Structure formats: structure tokens, C-alpha cells
Amino acid sequence: MVLRSCWKSRHKNSSGPALRWIRSGLAALLWLCVTQFTCGSGAVGETKNVVQKDAEFDVTYNDTVTSENQTIYAFNHTVSRNKTEGVRVSVDVLSQGESPTLFVVRQKQAVLSFQVPLILRGLYQRKYPYNHVGRTLCQPPTRAASETQHFFVDVSTLSSLGTNYQLRVSRVESFTLQTDKKFSFTASPSQPQYFKYVFPDGVDTVIVKVNSDMNFPCSVMSVQDIQCPVYDLDNNVAFIGMYQTMTKKGAITVQRKDFPSNSFYVVVVVKTEDEACGGPLRFYPLRPDELIDAGNRTKVLDVVVSPAIDLKVYVMGMLFCLGIFLSFYLLTLLVACLQNRRIKKREVFQNPADMSPAETGKTPASPYEYGSFADNGSTLSSEAITDSATSTDNNYGYMERSLESVGRSRQESLSSVEEDDYDTLDDINSDKNIVRTKKYLCVSDLARKDKRVLSKKYQIYFWNIATIAVFYALPVIQLVITYQTVVNVTGNQDICFYNFLCAHPLGALSAFNNILSNMGYVMLGLLFLLIVLKRDIVHSRALERNDLNALECGIPKHFGLFYAMGTALMMEGLLSACYHVCPNYTNFQFDTSFMYMIAGLCMLKLYQKRHPDINASAYTAYACLAAVIFFSVLGVVFGKGNTAFWIVFSVIHILATLLLSTQLYYMGRWRLDSGVLRRMVYIIYTDSIRQCSGPMYIDRMVLLVMGNIVNWSLAAYGLIEKPNDFASYLLAIAICNLLLYFAFYIIMKLRSGERIQCLALVCILFTAVVWGFALYFFFQGLSTWQKTPAESREHNRDCILLSFFDDHDIWHFLSSIAMFGSFLVLLTMDDDLDTVQRDKIFVF
Structure with a gap:
């Protein structure tokens, strides 16, 4: 009528057939629109019988709808600005026609519509019908203190046979959640639930915890802003807000600054399938339109909202972390002062060069007496033969000065000569074969190369790892920033595997406490570098003043x-912090790469102590470590249950162990070339078959046999069990080999008559105890990316230290201290030999 009056007012003087045709068309169009609006889903031109009923809350309406009639239920309720009440619509279809029934809820600022049976889709577009549907209506905000709002429930269908249904509208009790008060409820895929929470005064951050005693069915918890519509179905719950899948546990930390209305909805949706939570895959439907019986997927849950920690706890946590590691700086300074004071007292009362045998622990030898294992009747080194043949008591002073001048001129002449050029001389190779194949060796036999050349060789380790650290860390930092940005923008809490019950955000970071706890690696790594620098300076000054102990002893x-x-320890802290920005299976190598490097460098350092001339070069060592990291990545990506991968890895592991064992047994004089098989057969024939002689190097053989037993056992375990956490399995191999070699070194050191000084002994005992506690907290397993995010959250636990740090944070604290202690053990373990001549120090 309005359109018709407007048309007449503008065209009251117009006439003609064309105008009349246009007017007739507009009238027909207007009639069609009105018919469609009033008839709902009726056919074009079909007149429906529309019945409107005044309805009441908490009354069950049992009715029938057909294609010829439409029922409208009118409800009204009073809405208060200071009180929020939930309204829930429940529908149950008792008899279904050939077409679904459509329910449309019209509110003041929103429209909610759904059909029954409700068809929800799962993986591979599998369809699950639900005849019982319950939905909660969103509550638009009101500015008035109190007002009456009306809403309507329209019921219609295209089924000519008719559909019998039940409709019930009720108020939701405890729709507004109370702080620290648990509320239990029931949810299913077709009956999601959500509740409102309002931030109380003085609380800026809360933790929403949803728990259930049932692993399955899989569910999703979501935190959404107060707005309409509320996304509360499996196919749209991820459209807005923050969300995460859950089985038994779920927790999301919510900050007031993210919700301008100072309130939010807690939405819980039960998924149609369990694949997202690690459940079994259902069968694939034979026909695309096949409907699958979903079964009983009702789940009982409870929700509680608790205030999170305040700023005071953040400050206490940071001060605690800083104070622990600064105390190591103070303790180191105190020990250094005590040692300097003791050294000064010793210099006053006694010259270190004239120490008695009882004080040195060894019988000092004169420069022309090169010792050996006297009890075993070992042969003398080539230097010993030369020196003893040419030295006399009368010209001893002359010879000492001449040897010193010759050594100095030789160092100057070789200052620019590379080690490889020096080693490729034929006479040097011949000398190597003579010296290194002796039955008993002393450190002097394997410390024959020029000191300046060796110093440059080992400095390459530092510069290479510094270069690796820079080029490794920059893309890592960029990547984890991207991860954190994606989490913050999308709200998908399944991307990162946190301990959500103890994940304290700060700024854009979701778990600041896990990042802060890595401070110990950086601070203690820097402290170790300072300790090494001090020792390096002291040693350099001793060389400059031609100190005999520095030149010929120890x-x-x-x-x-x-x-x-030290650099690797600092990088471990930085990369572990980057990993914990968003821990998941795609960036695990950030946390483990430098662990492999630390284990490898410690083994190289142990070997270098007694074999300075034949230790691996930095390029070879880092190439091997790169291969280890490469296999670590392959194992995580392809190793889960892949028998072919485990066979290949086990074969490579065993072959590498045999190759390294042979190289160590023959002191680097064994060559891998075309004649290796012929030499192996010859050695087996001559040593085992013809003479039945035992191994020439007993001690080395014992170590290598034990090492092969351990590594072959680990290879067999991996091949049989195929552990899911390949990165930890590979790290366990490295640690087992390091511990084996370290124990062998300690045993052989004591067996050779050497002693361990008090400082080194204290470091060993302290480190062993700390490692024990650290491993205990490591194996608590608060989260794991080997499982689904929902299964990982089952292991989540509350904070246990200062309400700020969890078990894994304590692992960070203790492991950084234990690594620092292990480094100190390597640094101080042979301090007892500083006044013992190198031809009296045995090689093992």
C-alpha cells in the first residue's frame, strides 16, 4: 500500500498502456514478496495458514507442522541491564516427514535459524543427523535499566505428511559464571552450551578451565566476545575468538584488554568426530549422501573461572630467576679470590718449580729423562731416545738454552704454516706411524705439533659456532614471531603445545614464564666464557714469561x-626460549640442535685432553653434527612407525659406530680406502687365527667394546620399539656415549695414579646431584607434541614454584646449572697435572 500510494502521488497525471503495464507488474511483485514473507518456505503462489500463539517459558509445546501451515510462537521477557539471563530453545522431532523442519528464532538484534534433523559434517564430509537440538539465544545489550523484549519462534516445513515436534523455551540457570565457582553442565554436538563471565573489579586476567572425566567425545572450548550471533556449532566455532580442542582438560588465559565490554562468553561444543583429539577414524561412507548414526555423544563437563596472577607475582618470578644466577657470579668471584690468595701464599713460601714429589703427586723427571710405563717395560719415545743420547750432565745448561732457542725460531718460522701442510710431509707421516702405534703413549707423544698452529685450529671451533649461531638464530626468531602472531590473530590455541594451566602471558607472548626460565643458559654460558677467558689470559702470560710449567707440564x-x-650453552638458552614461544613439532629442532652440539663438543674436549694432535677439525666435527640434526628432522617427519626409516637409521648408526671405533683404536692411522677389506682380513688372520693374540691396546679396546654394546643396544631398541619422540631418542644416544666416555676417563685417570683436586671433586658431586633432580622434572612431561593438542593438554598441571613456574621451568633452571657444572668439571678435572711433565702423563 505504501508503494502504491507513492506511485500514485508521482504519476497521478500519467496514463497510457505502457504505464498501466508497469504498474501491474509492480503490484504483482509486491504481492509475491508479501506472500513469500508470510508463507515462509511455501511454494510460490501457495497460501499458507499462519497461526501465531502466545507462548510461555518452561512449557513444552507438542504440535504438528505441515507444508500447508506455519506456527509462530511469541515470547516476551524482561531484560535488566544489571542482570543477564540466558534463554534456551530446545526442539525434539518425534516423527519426521520427507523434508526437514525449519526453526527460525527472531530477536531484537539477531536471527537464529536451524533445521531438524540437524545435519553436521565431519571428516571427508561425512553427515551425522541429530533430531534433538538445543540452542542458547544470544543476549543483546540493553541501555535501559529494564525493558521488555519480544522474540518469536517460527516453525515451518515443506513436508506434506507433517512433522510432529516438541518445543520448549526455558531460562538458563547460572548463565553468568561466578569467580572460583565450579559449574557443571552437559553438552552434545546438537546441544552446545555457552555462559557469560564478567570481569570483577581489580581483576585484569583470568584463567578459564573446563574439565571432564570423559576422554571422549572430543570437544572444543572457545572464548568469544559478547555479540550476536554466537558461534556455537562444530562447523563455525573457530570463526571468532580463542578456541582449543580438549578431551579431559582445557584452559585459556583471558585478559581484560582483549574484551572492550569487560565480559565474554565461554562456549563449549562437542565435535561430531574424535579425530581432532586422537580418537579412532570412523568408516568412510559408501555414498556421498549417506547419513551416519552419530550414537550417544553427550559429555558432562564443568567450568570454573579463576583470577590469574597479578603484577607482583611477575616481578617476584623475574627477581627470583635473576637472583639465582647472579649468585653463581658471586660464588665464582669468591672462589677466584680464595684461589688467588692461596697462590700468593704459595709463591711467598715456596717456588712452584721446586715442588716436592709429594706435592705434585708425581715423580718429576729431568728434561732428558722421558718416562713411560716402567712396570710394563714400554719403549721410549723418539724424543727420549734422541735427548738421552745427546744430553750429558756437563752440557745440560747449554742444551736447555739451545733447545729453547730452536723451539722459538721454529715457532716463528711456522706461524703462517697451516696444519695440513705441516702434516703432509713424508717424514712426519713416518714419525706418526712410529709414535702413535706404540703400545703405551704419553701426552708428550701426542702433543708434538706447533702450539700456534694448534691454537688456530681450535679457535676455529669458536668462530664457526659463532657464525652458525648468527645465521641460525635470525630466521628462528623471525619464524617464532610469525607463529605467535598467527596464534594471536586466529585464536587457534592448538598451534602451540603449552602447559595451559601455567602459561602466563606478557604482551604478545603467550607463555612468558617458559621463556624467562631459559635465562640461566645465557647467564651461566656467559659466566663460563668469562672463567675460560681468565684462564686463557693467565696461561698466555705464563707462556710469555717462559714459565716451565706452562711450556712443558700438564x-x-x-x-x-x-x-x-660456552657459546653453545648461551645459544641453547636463546633457541630454547624461541622454541617455547610456540612449541610444536615443526620447530622442535630449535630446542635440540645445540643440545647435540653441546654433547658433541664435550666429547671432543674429553678426547682432546689426551690427544691434542689428532683431534677432529672443526669442519669435520660440525659436518657430523649437521648430519645428526638432519637425521633428527627426518626422524620426526618420517620416522613415526616407518619401519624402512628405522632400518636405514639403525644400519647407519651401527656402521658409524664401527668406523669411529676403528679410527679411535688406531689413533687416526687407519685409512678408509679400497684396501680396507684386505687389511681387515689380514689383521683377523694374523692376530686372531694365526697367533690368537689379544688386542694390543687393552684400555682402548675395553672402552670401544662397551661403546659398541651400548650403541648396538640403542639401535636395536629403536628398531624394535620405534619411539615416537625421535629427537629425544637421538639425544639419549648422544648423552649415553658422553656419560660412558666421561666415566671411562675418570676411571682411567684414577687408575693411572692421578688424583682429582677438591674443586673438581666438588663440581662432580654437585653436578651429579643437580642432573638427577633435573631429569626428574624433565620426565614429568607437562606437554608433548607427539600427540594431538587435546591429548597433550591432559598432561597439563598447575604451577609449583611461586605460582609462576611449572615443572618444565624448573628443568630449565636445573639443567642450565648442571650443564655449567659439567663444563667446570671438564675445565678443572686435570688441574692436578699442571706441575707434572707431559711425558709422565699417560694417554687413554
Whole structure:
């Protein structure tokens, strides 16, 4: 009528057939629109019988709808600005026609529509029908203190046979959640639930915890802003807000700043399938339109909202973390002062060069007496034969000065000569074969190369790892920032595997406490570098003043590997912090790469102590470590249950163990070339068959046999069990080999008559205890990316230290301290040999 009056007012003077035709068309169009609006889903031109009923809350309406009639239920309720009440619509279809029934809820600012049976889709577009549907109506905000709002429920269908249904509209009790008060409810895929929470005064952050005693069915918890519509179905719950899948546990930390209305909805949806939570896959439907019986997927849950920690706890956590590691700086400074004071007292009362045998622990030898294992009747080194043949008591002073001048001129002449050029001389190779194949070796036999050349060789370790750290860390930082941005923008809490019950956000970071706890690696790594630097400076000054102990006594001092170890410890802290920005299976190598490097560098340092001339070069060592990291990535990506991968890896592991064992047994004089098989057969024939002689190097053989037993056992375990966490399995191999070699070193050191000084002994005992506690907290397993995010959250636990740090944070604290202690053990373990001549120090 309005359109017709407007048309007449503008065209009252117009006439003609064309105008009349246009007017007739507009009238027909207007009639069609009105018919469609009033008839709902009726056919064009079909007149429906529309019945409107005044309805009441908490009354069940049992009615029938057909294609010829439409029923409208009118409800009204009073809405208060200071009180929020939930309204829930429940529908149950008792008899279904050939077409679904459509329910449309018209509110003041929103429209909610759904059909029954409700068809929800799962993986591969599988369809699950639900005849019982319950939906909660969103509550638009009101500005008035109190007002009456009306809403209507329209019921219609295209089925000519008719559909019998039940409709019930009721108020939701406890729609508004109370702080620290648990509320239990029931949900299913067709009956989602959501509740409102309002931030109380003085609370800026809360933790929403949803728990259930049932693993399955899989469900989703979501936190959404107060708005209409509310996305509360499996196919749209991820459209807005923050969400995460859950089985038994779910937790989301919510900050007031993210919700301008100072309130939010907690939405819980039960999924149609369990694949997202690690459940079994259902069968694939034979026909695309096949409907699958979903079965009983009702789940009982409870929700509680608790205030999170305040700023005071953040400050206490940071001060605690800083105070622990600064105390190590103070303790180190105190120990250094005590040692300097003791050294000064010793210099006053006694010259270190004239120490008695009881004080040195060894019988000092004169420069022309090169010792060996006297009890075993070992042969003398080539230097011993030459020196003893040419030295006399009368010209001893002359010979000492001449040897010193010759050594100095030789060092100057070789200052620019590379080690490889020096080693490729034929006479040097011949000398190597003579010296290194002796039955008993002393450190002097394997410390024959020029000190300046070796110093440059081992400094490459530091510069290479520093270069690796820069080029490794920059893309890592960029990637984890991207991960965190994606989590914050999408709200998908399944991307990162946190301990959500103890994940304290700060700024854009979701779990600041897991990042802060890695401070110990950086601070203690820097402290270790400072300790090494002090020792390096002291040793350099001793060399400058031609100190006899520095030149001819003790284990040769090369600090390049120590610098590399300290740098690796600092990088482990940085990359572990980057990993914990968003821990998941795609960036696991950030947390483990430098662990492999630390284990490898420690083994190299142990070997270098007694074999300074034949230790691996930095390029070879880092190439091998790169291969380990490469296999670690392959194992995580392809190793889960892949028998072919485990066979290949086990074969490579065993072959590498055999190759390394042979190289160590023959002191680097064994060559891998075309004649290796012929030499192996010859050795087996001559040593085992013809003479039945035992191994020439007993101690080395014992170590290598034990090492092969351990590594072959680990390879067999991996091949049989196929552990899911390949990265930890590979790290366990490295740690087992390191511990085996370290134990062998300690045993052989004591067996050779050497002693462990008090400082080193304290470091060993302290480190062993700390490692024990650290491993205990490591194996608590608060989260794991080997499982689905929902299964990982089953292991989540509350904070246990200062309400800020969890078990994994304590692992960070203790493991950083234990690594620092392990480095100190390597640094101080052979301090008892600083006044013992190198031809009296045995190689093992």
C-alpha cells in the first residue's frame, strides 16, 4: 500500500498502456514478496495458514507442522541491564516427514535459524543427523535499566505428511559464571552450551578451565566476545575468538584488554568426530549422501573461572630467576679470590718449580729423562731416545738454552704454516706411524705439533659456532614471531603445545614464564666464557714469561673448544626460549640442535685432553653434527612407525659406530680406502687365527667394546620399539656415549695414579646431584607434541614454584646449572697435572 500510494502521488497525471503495464507488474511483485514473507518456505503462489500463539517459558509445546501451515510462537521477557539471563530453545522431532523442519528464532538484534534433523559434517564430509537440538539465544545489550523484549519462534516445513515436534523455551540457570565457582553442565554436538563471565573489579586476567572425566567425545572450548550471533556449532566455532580442542582438560588465559565490554562468553561444543583429539577414524561412507548414526555423544563437563596472577607475582618470578644466577657470579668471584690468595701464599713460601714429589703427586723427571710405563717395560719415545743420547750432565745448561732457542725460531718460522701442510710431509707421516702405534703413549707423544698452529685450529671451533649461531638464530626468531602472531590473530590455541594451566602471558607472548626460565643458559654460558677467558689470559702470560710449567707440564692448554662450549650453552638458552614461544613439532629442532652440539663438543674436549694432535677439525666435527640434526628432522617427519626409516637409521648408526671405533683404536692411522677389506682380513688372520693374540691396546679396546654394546643396544631398541619422540631418542644416544666416555676417563685417570683436586671433586658431586633432580622434572612431561593438542593438554598441571613456574621451568633452571657444572668439571678435572711433565702423563 505504501508503494502504491507513492506511485500514485508521482504519476497521478500519467496514463497510457505502457504505464498501466508497469504498474501491474509492480503490484504483482509486491504481492509475491508479501506472500513469500508470510508463507515462509511455501511454494510460490501457495497460501499458507499462519497461526501465531502466545507462548510461555518452561512449557513444552507438542504440535504438528505441515507444508500447508506455519506456527509462530511469541515470547516476551524482561531484560535488566544489571542482570543477564540466558534463554534456551530446545526442539525434539518425534516423527519426521520427507523434508526437514525449519526453526527460525527472531530477536531484537539477531536471527537464529536451524533445521531438524540437524545435519553436521565431519571428516571427508561425512553427515551425522541429530533430531534433538538445543540452542542458547544470544543476549543483546540493553541501555535501559529494564525493558521488555519480544522474540518469536517460527516453525515451518515443506513436508506434506507433517512433522510432529516438541518445543520448549526455558531460562538458563547460572548463565553468568561466578569467580572460583565450579559449574557443571552437559553438552552434545546438537546441544552446545555457552555462559557469560564478567570481569570483577581489580581483576585484569583470568584463567578459564573446563574439565571432564570423559576422554571422549572430543570437544572444543572457545572464548568469544559478547555479540550476536554466537558461534556455537562444530562447523563455525573457530570463526571468532580463542578456541582449543580438549578431551579431559582445557584452559585459556583471558585478559581484560582483549574484551572492550569487560565480559565474554565461554562456549563449549562437542565435535561430531574424535579425530581432532586422537580418537579412532570412523568408516568412510559408501555414498556421498549417506547419513551416519552419530550414537550417544553427550559429555558432562564443568567450568570454573579463576583470577590469574597479578603484577607482583611477575616481578617476584623475574627477581627470583635473576637472583639465582647472579649468585653463581658471586660464588665464582669468591672462589677466584680464595684461589688467588692461596697462590700468593704459595709463591711467598715456596717456588712452584721446586715442588716436592709429594706435592705434585708425581715423580718429576729431568728434561732428558722421558718416562713411560716402567712396570710394563714400554719403549721410549723418539724424543727420549734422541735427548738421552745427546744430553750429558756437563752440557745440560747449554742444551736447555739451545733447545729453547730452536723451539722459538721454529715457532716463528711456522706461524703462517697451516696444519695440513705441516702434516703432509713424508717424514712426519713416518714419525706418526712410529709414535702413535706404540703400545703405551704419553701426552708428550701426542702433543708434538706447533702450539700456534694448534691454537688456530681450535679457535676455529669458536668462530664457526659463532657464525652458525648468527645465521641460525635470525630466521628462528623471525619464524617464532610469525607463529605467535598467527596464534594471536586466529585464536587457534592448538598451534602451540603449552602447559595451559601455567602459561602466563606478557604482551604478545603467550607463555612468558617458559621463556624467562631459559635465562640461566645465557647467564651461566656467559659466566663460563668469562672463567675460560681468565684462564686463557693467565696461561698466555705464563707462556710469555717462559714459565716451565706452562711450556712443558700438564695437559696442553687449548681454549677454543671451551669457548665453543660456552657459546653453545648461551645459544641453547636463546633457541630454547624461541622454541617455547610456540612449541610444536615443526620447530622442535630449535630446542635440540645445540643440545647435540653441546654433547658433541664435550666429547671432543674429553678426547682432546689426551690427544691434542689428532683431534677432529672443526669442519669435520660440525659436518657430523649437521648430519645428526638432519637425521633428527627426518626422524620426526618420517620416522613415526616407518619401519624402512628405522632400518636405514639403525644400519647407519651401527656402521658409524664401527668406523669411529676403528679410527679411535688406531689413533687416526687407519685409512678408509679400497684396501680396507684386505687389511681387515689380514689383521683377523694374523692376530686372531694365526697367533690368537689379544688386542694390543687393552684400555682402548675395553672402552670401544662397551661403546659398541651400548650403541648396538640403542639401535636395536629403536628398531624394535620405534619411539615416537625421535629427537629425544637421538639425544639419549648422544648423552649415553658422553656419560660412558666421561666415566671411562675418570676411571682411567684414577687408575693411572692421578688424583682429582677438591674443586673438581666438588663440581662432580654437585653436578651429579643437580642432573638427577633435573631429569626428574624433565620426565614429568607437562606437554608433548607427539600427540594431538587435546591429548597433550591432559598432561597439563598447575604451577609449583611461586605460582609462576611449572615443572618444565624448573628443568630449565636445573639443567642450565648442571650443564655449567659439567663444563667446570671438564675445565678443572686435570688441574692436578699442571706441575707434572707431559711425558709422565699417560694417554687413554
